[in-house]
Amino acid sequence: MEAGRADAVTWRNRALLVFDRVSVPVAVCDVYGQVVLANPAMATECGTTPGRLRGRQVLELFRPQEAGQVERIAEALRLRHRSRYQVSVCWRAPGGAERYGELTADPVSDSAEETPALLVMLRVLGERAAPGPGPAPTTEVERQVLALLAGGATTARAARELGLSRDGVTYHLRRLSARWGAANRTELVARAYALGVLLPGVWPPRARPGESE
Secondary structure: OHHHHHHHHHHHHHHHHHHHHOOOOEEEEOOOOEEEEEOHHHHHHOOOOHHHHOOOEHHHHOEEOOHHHHHHHHHHHHOOOOOOEEEEEEEEOOOOOEEEEEEEEEEEOOOOOOOOEEEEEEEEEEEEOOOOOOOOOOOHHHHHHHHHHHOOOOHHHHHHHHOOOHHHHHHHHHHHHHHHOOOOHHHHHHHHHHOOOEOOOOOOOOEOOOOOO
8 A cells, every 4th residue: 555655656756747847838727727737838938937827717827719619618527528628829928929829628537527627738829929119209399300300301491390490490309319329310210210200101201199208
């Protein structure tokens, strides 16, 4: 009897070692989807540690793309059907990208009568890049100055159209150049397009509506 228990402990420890080292994201959940055990690969997908995943709902970590899939699986588990279940999911990766893939859940237990646990494996199918930052914060006057500058306006013309003095226009340009590290007006206009302040593909140049800084 004691020898049997020792062997069981030995094999359990070996299984846990493999579980931790496998590169596939894997977790063991109860029948309600609550994480009991997770390996480092699964924790990495969630931007945390295995211990912090314990007690979390797996379908809150990985959002189902079809609610009907989850309902069918829940009903099958209530009826103690022992099949492999797959759910299409998406989630936010630690770097901010939106990933999508598939969760595969296999019911596991020592006997047919026992309420099964779920061995859950995640298959990553791809990702969509994280959205880039929005337009750089600028004031309405700064945006108008930049649009005129991009269209080839001189300081004098920009001052006339905006009802400013030449010194006023120069002040805004110097302020923008210092903020963005632009060496000259050509670079300033290029930065304005790169930062989303000016609308691409529009002539005459037009500023993108945005929040003032």
